[in-house]
Amino acid sequence: MESDWTLTRLDGRDDVALVTVELHNPSPVDRRVRVTNCLSGPVLPPRRAGVPERGWDPDGFAGVVPAGDRRTLGYACPAPDERPPVEVRDEGRARAEASASTAAAAIRGLDAARPPADALPDASAARGAGAAGAAMETGTGERPDDEAVSQNGDASASDGIPSATGTDPAASSDDPTTVPPAVTAWLAAAERRIERGEQLTDASAETVAAAIDGTDDLATLDEAVAADAERLRAVSARAARLAERAAAVDVPYAALRRLA
């Protein structure tokens, strides 16, 4: 078994190694080969439908190289360089393999069973609200995420966000896509502060000069954005928890009606 390897770095990422192994079997019989990762990180093998391709395991790859043929393998590994990155072991002549009728093979080979994200009522609601919000608001690209957070945000608002949340609870109960206006306003204000902060991060002298011109809130901006980040994270975490609990709710209406 002849083998050759290359080791490159993932574009823009110094911490992830991409390893390519080319195997050549010059012999007239199929041969089994074992490729073991020698880098210090975990093997990230090629996957299909979320399942590693056949032959890959946490240590590397095991498979057959046909007689007189070549086989090329590749995987990623978040680890520093080491040379050689792999150890290739010829395990002798391949015997007839049993067909791999595993659950993994079924998942790889068949279409995913998951309903598409678009089918979720929440997703479409968020998008609908996002479109509506974009029309009213600044219309930046992050609306759906913001709206998804604010869907459940009115409960979170009581966590020390001083606003008029809950003034119009009917609006949200009538139409689940409507986000309470106070939440929309709060998110928009946070977004404005964050955008301003982004402009000033690593900005050139001219931009900074232009931005400073005529304003006096710069001293508190960094602090305000940090506070925003903390609040947004808190709201996001609470909203996610509530959404999970809400998804698990299943009122046994039929059973209750029978009891009544």
Add this chain to the structure above:
Amino acid sequence: MIVAVAGGKGGVGKTTVAYNLGAVLDAVVVDADLGMADLPHSQGPDLHDVLAGRADPMEAVRHGRVSLLPCGRSLAGARAADVSRLAEALRTVAARVGDVVVDCPAGLRADVGVPLAVADACVLVASPRRFALADVVRTRELARELDAGLIGVVLNRTAADDDVPADALRRTLGAPVSAVPADPRVGRSVDDERPVASAAPDSAAAEVFRSLGGRVRTCKRERRGRDGHSVNSV
């Protein structure tokens, strides 16, 4: 032993057959239809929770006239469910309770493939209408690829005037074909949680399920004898 009940087309009665076969075998019936669950559901963890890693498979089993492992009804739950955990969940339940009957969804996607790959054998359900038969042939092909031996084919809700090519089907699919005559007691059995084998023991349907159950038991004994080879893989 894990038996998958599959059939390609939806609405042919896979759930009814799985439920009644489960009753005969005293097995746990698992509703693997992640997107459109059919078996009765009540409070507590379900298969979505199991596949999302939130519950142990045995926690989700409900004991009743027929033990069930129901599936959640929400699309969000279906989306969060990781079908790669299904194999392990089915094996866990089978190791704990003995027999498991899996009610597979319609179609030929991964949520059908995983139960067929894990199952020791399968039962196919078809409507006696000719247009529905192509789907059962396709499912048979998938079961063959995934090494799920075919125990039998159930033609559900046959009527006296149905012109069913039973012989051709038996030759094509390579397994006995049995017909369950249309009977309201069979249709109601799942919703009422009253399997026909006990609700109407003298009915033709009950006889079909008993004989199917007998074939599953025979297959189980043969497997034990041969130590893990698949049955009837033609």
